[in-house]
Amino acid sequence: MRRARRTVPRGVNSARRAALRPTPLVFTGASGSRMTDVDGNEYIDYVGAYGPMLLGHQRPEVMDAVRAQLAAGVLYGGQHAAEAELAERIVRMVPSAEQVLLNVTGTEAVQATVRIARAATGRRKVVKFEGHYHGWIDPMTANGPGSPVGTGDAPRTVIAADHDVVGPEVLVCPWDDAEALAGLLDRHGSEVAAVVMEAVAVDSGNLWAGPGYLAQVRRLCDQHGCLLVFDEVITGFRLAPGGAQQRTGVTPDLTVLAKALASGFPISAVAGRADVMSVARDRVGHAGTYNGNAVSVVAANATLDVLETRADTLYPRLERLAGGLADGIEDLAERHGAPLQALRAGSVIRLHWGAPRPVRSYADVLAAQPRPLGDLAEALVRRGLHVRETGLWYVSAAHTDADVETTLTAVDQALAEVMGPRAASACAPART
Numbered sequence: 001m002r003r004a005r006r007t008v009p010r011g012v013n014s015a016r017r018a019a020l021r022p023t024p025l026v027f028t029g030a031s032g033s034r035m036t037d038v039d040g041n042e043y044i045d046y047v048g049a050y051g052p053m054l055l056g057h058q059r060p061e062v063m064d065a066v067r068a069q070l071a072a073g074v075l076y077g078g079q080h081a082a083e084a085e086l087a088e089r090i091v092r093m094v095p096s097a098e099q100v101l102l103n104v105t106g107t108e109a110v111q112a113t114v115r116i117a118r119a120a121t122g123r124r125k126v127v128k129f130e131g132h133y134h135g136w137i138d139p140m141t142a143n144g145p146g147s148p149v150g151t152g153d154a155p156r157t158v159i160a161a162d163h164d165v166v167g168p169e170v171l172v173c174p175w176d177d178a179e180a181l182a183g184l185l186d187r188h189g190s191e192v193a194a195v196v197m198e199a200v201a202v203d204s205g206n207l208w209a210g211p212g213y214l215a216q217v218r219r220l221c222d223q224h225g226c227l228l229v230f231d232e233v234i235t236g237f238r239l240a241p242g243g244a245q246q247r248t249g250v251t252p253d254l255t256v257l258a259k260a261l262a263s264g265f266p267i268s269a270v271a272g273r274a275d276v277m278s279v280a281r282d283r284v285g286h287a288g289t290y291n292g293n294a295v296s297v298v299a300a301n302a303t304l305d306v307l308e309t310r311a312d313t314l315y316p317r318l319e320r321l322a323g324g325l326a327d328g329i330e331d332l333a334e335r336h337g338a339p340l341q342a343l344r345a346g347s348v349i350r351l352h353w354g355a356p357r358p359v360r361s362y363a364d365v366l367a368a369q370p371r372p373l374g375d376l377a378e379a380l381v382r383r384g385l386h387v388r389e390t391g392l393w394y395v396s397a398a399h400t401d402a403d404v405e406t407t408l409t410a411v412d413q414a415l416a417e418v419m420g421p422r423a424a425s426a427c428a429p430a431r432t
């Protein structure tokens, strides 16, 4: 890290990685559920490369497909058959997908989606929700509580910039509040191209919407002629083969996919209604040197093949492992008197320390205490778990019951350490 910091700001190439305690780690290898650092320490990995490693590191089917493709070329600057195969798979698996375009990162696919939505509707404004992260494209970093412009009175900026990068065309709304959205669309609906959200809000706390909310959003979008966009960069293929839209039964017009799509190889997709996607063919530019690169596309096909053909056993197993882990963490927390909750969304767990119980809203999430959660994360890293200070854990198909057991032993010890000096003052605020 000392060497890297001389030539790389903070020594990391994605800002959040600098926050890992006690220090950003430098790795030499990863396989299955395990990672190894430069000092030879082994970790059970729950960072999951920030989401893509749903099948674990170096899943054999994916690596075999990639090795075969490497022998045939990396990037053609032209088409290859695996691209159509991938689009067909996505259309088969994701309810809203009739046509598909590929990009490389989630951020870019969000950019493409906003551009397509604007062209398809002839409108400029976009509605996003408090705390929802859609990558680091400037306008989508807005995060204000219902503020029209976003960053001014924000409870917390999603991503830092030292100047206003949002502009007046992004409207920010509280999530899981149909009345607030109805009011916003009553005022601005005729100018709104798209309402963009995580349908299960992983980035803003692992929150599920209340009953009927998503269906109500769908109705409001139809009523005002706005396109509904689900950003399934995290939830896609992870919560179910068809993502959050399959789990919730609400179908958006456009969907953004990335992360779990290709087991760590860089690829993202915009998928959606054929009539909306056709504007990308006819009226808006969609570009990218690396779009559809052969290595990532074959990795995606191999990944989706595993997810599709083994769905019956793979998803229930992920649910069981993540459920056992989350329940085990909450049991240990109770035993240690730690005000810790473990919220579940499929195989994603988000820990909240000192938040109202149960955590239901983004306001509850903001009421949590980040410091003790960071202390816990550091104590866990020191005991061989690769976990983030935010408390966002990804469980993969490579994790085992033995991993969960080892993890819970480490959590027990770490909680004892963290609660030691704190035990006397620890008290979870009760929801009244």
Ligand SMILES: Cc1ncc(COP(=O)(O)O)c(C=O)c1O
Pocket (backbone or CB within 6 Å): 050, 104, 105, 106, 107, 108, 110, 133, 134, 135, 136, 198, 203, 231, 232, 233, 234, 258, 259
């Ligand atoms: C919901 C969501 N959307 C978009 C993005 C941006 O994706 P990428 O980091 O690949 O640009 C992320 C990244 O974490 C995300 O969580």
